[in-house]
């Protein structure tokens with residue numbers, strides 16, 4: 001399936017790297033499109049319309065505010081469209097791209113290393129073979145979860161911002177180690193591997209966070225003191241407030 005990317009920014013690059021196949025792409029900054037195309041062995045094209053003409057699946061990776069403008073160029077030519085635009089609902093997409101298969105996904109940055117979370121807005125079947133191919137394409141980027149379209153924005157606020165949150169928490173943990181003499185580079189390796197390993201453990205324990213916490217927390221031991229300090233520091237409230245702040249802005 002020939003993929004055509006509209007926009008060659010951060011998320012387009014992450015998707016293309018994850019797909020590991022030559023892509024067609026267009027971007028107002030042609031050198032940006034050229035750089036992405038060169039990385040995948042694909043081709044940068046001069047216009048969005050040209051991408052739409054030559055692609056089997058057009059992937060909208062521009063900004064949400066450009067939906068209508070881009071649709072005037074792309075809709076006359078596109079055979080099928082997949083959107084990753086934040087906050088743009090399936091109804092709005094189908095309005096902009098009538099009478100052809102339209103899919104809504106929200107990816108997260110780790111799709112670049114095929115470890116991303118991807119949300120798909122559930123929809124009635126359109127073209128069963130194509131539906132399957134498109135779902136497999138996005139599913140190849142990590143874990144794909146289908147949700148009702150009304151929940152996709154909340155899911156996006158949960159996981160699309162999370163790479164930044166994890167980076168921040170990593171930095172805080174590394175800095176805490178630096179205060180006790182652990183070199184930042186050694187601390188970063190220890191913390192990042194612990195996060196990655198814990199993610200895998202959680203998967204194997206059916207995402208049972210309490211079970212993992214209990215395994216690490218001996219009664220009266222060290223970890224419970226650390227957890228208590230984090231709770232008193234408001235860690236749950238901080239994450240809850242972050243969700244509210246992002247949802248508020250998304251709306």
Ligand SMILES: NC(=O)c1ccc[n+]([C@@H]2O[C@H](COP(=O)([O-])OP(=O)(O)OC[C@H]3O[C@@H](n4cnc5c(N)ncnc54)[C@H](OP(=O)(O)O)[C@@H]3O)[C@@H](O)[C@H]2O)c1
Nearest residue numbers: 006007008009010011027028061062063064084085086160
């Ligand atoms: N970043 C994330 O973690 C994330 C997660 C989920 C969903 N998304 C969605 O992914 C999309 C892209 O986000 P991003 O972070 O990759 O933004 P970005 O880095 O700004 O990329 C958007 C690209 O689209 C280009 N563009 C602007 N107008 C265009 C047009 N008319 N035709 C073709 N390309 C055009 C932009 O060029 P200029 O810079 O010159 O305007 C830019 O290169 C957004 O809709 C966002 O909601 C992002």
